[in-house]
Structures are given as C-alpha cells and as structure tokens.
Amino acid sequence: MHVTNESAGAIAGGMEDAPAMHTLRELWGSTVGRKALAAVSGLLLWIWVTLHVLGNLTLFSGPAAADGYAAVLHRAPGWLWAARVGLAAAAAVHVAAVASLARAGRAARPRHEARAARRASTAAARSMRVGGALLLAFVGYHVAHLTLGLAHPGFRPGHVYDNVVGGLRTPWIAGVYAAAAALLGLHLFHGLWAAVRSLGVRPDAAAGSRRPAVALLSAAVAAGFAAIPIAVLAGWLR
Numbered sequence: 001m002h003v004t005n006e007s008a009g010a011i012a013g014g015m016e017d018a019p020a021m022h023t024l025r026e027l028w029g030s031t032v033g034r035k036a037l038a039a040v041s042g043l044l045l046w047i048w049v050t051l052h053v054l055g056n057l058t059l060f061s062g063p064a065a066a067d068g069y070a071a072v073l074h075r076a077p078g079w080l081w082a083a084r085v086g087l088a089a090a091a092a093v094h095v096a097a098v099a100s101l102a103r104a105g106r107a108a109r110p111r112h113e114a115r116a117a118r119r120a121s122t123a124a125a126r127s128m129r130v131g132g133a134l135l136l137a138f139v140g141y142h143v144a145h146l147t148l149g150l151a152h153p154g155f156r157p158g159h160v161y162d163n164v165v166g167g168l169r170t171p172w173i174a175g176v177y178a179a180a181a182a183l184l185g186l187h188l189f190h191g192l193w194a195a196v197r198s199l200g201v202r203p204d205a206a207a208g209s210r211r212p213a214v215a216l217l218s219a220a221v222a223a224g225f226a227a228i229p230i231a232v233l234a235g236w237l238r
C-alpha cells in the first residue's frame with residue numbers, strides 16, 4: 001500500500017491529537033481535573049480583573065489619561081478581540097466547572113451532612129454560588145452600560161471619562177457598582193484561596209500565614225473598583 005506524505009502527516013496528526021483530546025476528557029471527567037480547570041480559569045480571570053482595575057484608576061488622572069488609555073487598547077483590535085474571546089472562554093470554563101462540582105458535591109453528600117457543612121462554611125464560601133451568578137449578571141449589565149452604551153442615554157463612543165462619570169452620577173447605579181465591587185472582593189478572597197489549594201501549591205504549614213495576604217489582595221481589587229462610583233458621587237470625578 002502506497003502512503004503519500006500528506007496521508008502520513010494526517011495519520012501522525014491524528015495520533016497526536018487523540019491523546020490530547022483524551023487527556024482533556026479525562027481531566028473534565030474527574031473531580032480533581034475539574035477543580036484544576038476551575039482554578040486555572042479563575043486565576044486567568046483574576047489577572048484580567050487586576051489589569052482592568054488598574055486601567056480604571058487612570059480616571060483619577062483626568063479625561064486625557066482615561067480616554068488615551070482606551071484609545072491605545074483599540075489601536076490593536078485583533079489583540080483586543082483575542083483577549084475578549086479568551087476571557088469569554090475562561091469564564092465559560094469557570095462557570096461550567098464550578099457548577100458541575102457543586103452538583104457533584106450535593107449529590108455525594110447526605111442531607112444531614114450538607115446542612116452541617118453549610119453551617120460550618122464561611123460567609124465567603126456560602127456566597128460563592130449566588131455571588132458568582134450575581135457577578136455574571138452584573139458583568140452583562142456593565143458591558144451594556146459602559147461598553148456598548150445600551151443603558152446609557154448620554155453615551156459617546158471614545159469618551160470613556162465622560163461616559164463613566166455620567167453613567168455613575170445616578171446614586172442607585174453607583175450603589176450597584178459599589179455593591180458589585182464588594183461582592184467581587186468576597187468572591188476573590190474565597191476563589192484565590194481555593195485555587196491555590198486545588199492546584200496543590202499551598203503547603204499546609206504556610207496556609208495560615210498566607211490567608212491575610214489573600215484577604216489584602218482581594219480587598220485592594222474591591223477598593224479599586226468601588227473607588228470609582230464613590231468618587232463620582234462625592235464629586236471628585238466630574
């Protein structure tokens with residue numbers, strides 16, 4: 001039988017692809033694998049959130065800095081859309097993995113043990129499922145409000161500073177943004193703590209000493225986001 005170079009390449013490619021797909025299926029099929037996927041996707045989202053809050057803080061430097069920062073991002077639309085698609089994929093994996101793990105945990109735990117576990121959990125842990133859903137809903141509103149301008153009557157494309165100040169001038173809207181920032185901080189606190197444990201990079205001996213650092217990091221991100229609506233209501237940004 002004669003095998004061409006193209007056929008041989010296709011066969012070799014198929015042999016290379018099959019183990020990779022098999023590994024991904026095995027990863028998703030195990031609790032440990034789904035925890036790892038949830039942790040890695042969560043860490044990617046945390047990196048983006050941190051970069052996003054740093055970008056938001058350019059608002060305190062005035063319209064030129066904030067609008068200029070946004071203009072720089074839009075000068076490379078290919079990279080911008082690649083980042084958006086990557087973030088959407090990470091969010092989808094994170095939500096699917098966390099939901100699957102929650103369902104598996106409820107199914108495997110007797111009812112009386114589930115009640116005891118809920119009583120013993122921390123406020124951050126208890127808020128993860130509901131808080132995650134609320135954050136997802138807020139992200140949709142935020143994109144419609146300040147990215148697409150669908151819920152912003154005074155929206156002007158490219159005028160980031162004016163759009164933010166005008167969009168957050170209404171007290172209840174500013175309150176929604178501040179509440180979302182607080183919820184994000186709580187979500188990050190528990191999520192980062194769980195992520196390093198799921199990936200096996202947190203020695204038990206160092207667990208207690210690292211908890212304040214995780215809390216400080218989460219609080220800093222939350223404070224950075226909350227500072228914007230608070231500053232608009234206080235008249236520091238106008």
